[in-house]
Amino acid sequence: MRKFFSMRFPSPVSVQWLADFLGAGLVGDKNGQATGINEIHKVEQGDLVFVDHPKYYDTCLRSAASYIIINKAVEVPPGKAILIVDQPFEAYLRIVHHFRPFEPAAKMISDSAVIGRGSYLYPNVFIGHHVTIGSNCLIHPNVTILDHCVIGDNVIIQAGTVIGPDAFYYNTKKDRAVWYKKMASCGRVVIEDDVEIGAGCTIDRGVTGDTIIGKGSRLDNMIHIGHDTVIGENCLFAAQVGIAGAVRIGNGVILWGQVGVSKTLTIGDNAVVLAQSGVPSSLEGGKIYFGYPAEDASVKKRELVWIKRIPELWKKVMAGRPEEGRPKAH
Numbered sequence: 641m642r643k644f645f646s647m648r649f650p651s652p653v654s655v656q657w658l659a660d661f662l663g664a665g666l667v668g669d670k671n672g673q674a675t676g677i678n679e680i681h682k683v684e685q686g687d688l689v690f691v692d693h694p695k696y697y698d699t700c701l702r703s704a705a706s707y708i709i710i711n712k713a714v715e716v717p718p719g720k721a722i723l724i725v726d727q728p729f730e731a732y733l734r735i736v737h738h739f740r741p742f743e744p745a746a747k748m749i750s751d752s753a754v755i756g757r758g759s760y761l762y763p764n765v766f767i768g769h770h771v772t773i774g775s776n777c778l779i780h781p782n783v784t785i786l787d788h789c790v791i792g793d794n795v796i797i798q799a800g801t802v803i804g805p806d807a808f809y810y811n812t813k814k815d816r817a818v819w820y821k822k823m824a825s826c827g828r829v830v831i832e833d834d835v836e837i838g839a840g841c842t843i844d845r846g847v848t849g850d851t852i853i854g855k856g857s858r859l860d861n862m863i864h865i866g867h868d869t870v871i872g873e874n875c876l877f878a879a880q881v882g883i884a885g886a887v888r889i890g891n892g893v894i895l896w897g898q899v900g901v902s903k904t905l906t907i908g909d910n911a912v913v914l915a916q917s918g919v920p921s922s923l924e925g926g927k928i929y930f931g932y933p934a935e936d937a938s939v940k941k942r943e944l945v946w947i948k949r950i951p952e953l954w955k956k957v958m959a960g961r962p963e964e965g966r967p968k969a970h
Contacts, residue, residue, distance in 0.1 A: 647826040647848045648676040649739055655707055655721045658688070661738070662731045667713070668721035674707050677735055677826070678848045681886065681904070682868070688735070690728040692811075729811045729821065736824040743769045743787065756793065768804070774833065789845070792833035798861070801841040804829045807867030809847050809885065823847055827868065832856075838863065838879070854891065866903065878915070890925055 652673035659666035675686035680696065683689050683705040690709035691700040700708055707721050709728040716722050725731045749755075749767040756775035761767070765779050768786040773779070774793035783797050786804035797803070807827070810820035827846025831837070831853045838861035845851055846868040853865070854873040863877055866884045872891035883889075883901040890909035901907070901919040908925025918932035930937035931944075 647678070647736075647740065649674065652686075655723070658707070658735070659723050662709070662723060662725055662734065664709070664723035664725045664731065665713075666721060666723055668716035669706075669719060670721065672706055672721055676848075677732070677739075678705070679868075680705070682849050690732040692728040733824050736826045740788075740824075740826040745769070750787075762799075780839070786845070789829045789831075791831045792835065792855070794834045795831055796836040798837060798839040798841075800839050801837055801843075803831070803837075803843050804845045805842060807844050807847045807885065809867055825867065827851065829853075832873075835859075841865075844885070860897075872909070893925075 652675050655672045655674055656666065656670055658664070658674060674688045676688070678684070678687040678689055680689055680691065680700055680703060683703050685704050685706055687705045688707040688709065689700060689703070689705040691697060692711050697710070697714060701714065701717055706719070707723065709723045709725060709731050711724070711726060711728050713724055714722065745768065748765065749761070750769045750771065752769045753767045753771040753773070755773045756777065758775050759773055759777040759779070761779045762781040764782050766784045767773070770788045771785050773791040774795065776793055777791060777795045779797050780799040782800045784802045785791065789804040806825040807823065809823045809825070811823055812820055825845050825847050827849045829843050829845050829851045832855040834856045835853050837859045840861050841859055841863045843851060843853065843865040844867040849868050851865060851868055852870045854871050854875060856873050857871055857875040859877045860879040862880050864882045865871070866887065868885055869883050869887040869889070871889045872893065874891055875889060875893045877895045878897040880898045881895045884903035886904045887901055888906040890907060890911070892910040893907050894912045896913065896915040898916045899913045899919065905919065906922045907919065908923060910926050911923050912928045913919060913934055914928065914930040914937055917930050917934040919934045921933065923929055923934065928937040929935060931940040
């Protein structure tokens with residue numbers, strides 16, 4: 641099982657420094673050291689997380705996170721600390737921008753990028769700051785690989801693909817002038833060894849963690865992978881597949897053309913989803929699925945056969961009823 645990393649600080653940061661930096665009230669363990677910032681559904685010990693809605697207070701306080709930015713004084717669980725501020729979301733943004741500041745690009749390939757032996761980049765490839773590309777990779781024209789992304793060995797990326805744009809992820813409050821405020825994306829995209837990605841694809845970086853494409857996987861053209869999605873090894877996705885954020889896809893999964901996958905669900909190992917299906921909820925592995933909502937393909941196909949027979953069956957029903965008992969046309 642993969643470990644899902646948060647955005648790590650360069651070195652552990654004292655919770656007292658964080659409180660001073662944010663102008664926050666500090667309650668609980670004042671001697672702790674935060675190791676990174678993360679989202680509530682992926683936190684681990686040492687992480688800092690924010691919460692600004694009472695609905696999620698208990699979930700956040702009971703999570704593995706050690707340090708919580710919150711907008712209300714609450715009882716602090718043992719071993720944790722809370723940082724009390726008026727606007728936890730703004731505090732989160734301030735921390736992200738401090739530890740992952742904007743770095744303007746001065747050239748097409750950043751001096752801080754590390755490119756392995758035997759890798760070839762076609763003209764007009766853009767490589768951002770702190771990118772790592774492994775050995776024997778082939779990066780085709782007009783590919784963009786943005787800051788902090790990691791590409792393994794023997795990876796092929798076809799023309800026009802973008803790796804690492806910001807997550808489509810917003811803090812929503814309808815009591816302010818701008819309802820949707822952008823969550824700063826400080827995560828990465830990690831593409832493991834022996835992956836091939838087609839032309840015109842977009843793979844969003846994680847909000848605070850990693851979007852991962854597993855070893856040996858193959859992506860066709862014009863595919864979108866949402867933030868924090870983790871795709872297993874040796875998966876095969878056909879053209880125009882769209883996957884929303886924070887999805888977990890197992891090993892050996894096949895998604896045929898134009899399959900749409902909703903957010904925060906799981907697809908088990910070796911599942912196959914047939915073309916133009918929609919996946920609104922988790923699927924077990926080892927089965928073939930079809931339709932919307934995607935269900936066992938053999939059942940779904942039988943349903944379609946019966947649906948096509950409805951007019952014929954209706955005629956038979958009507959033929960067996962007396963004339964006076966039949967519905968009248970309007």
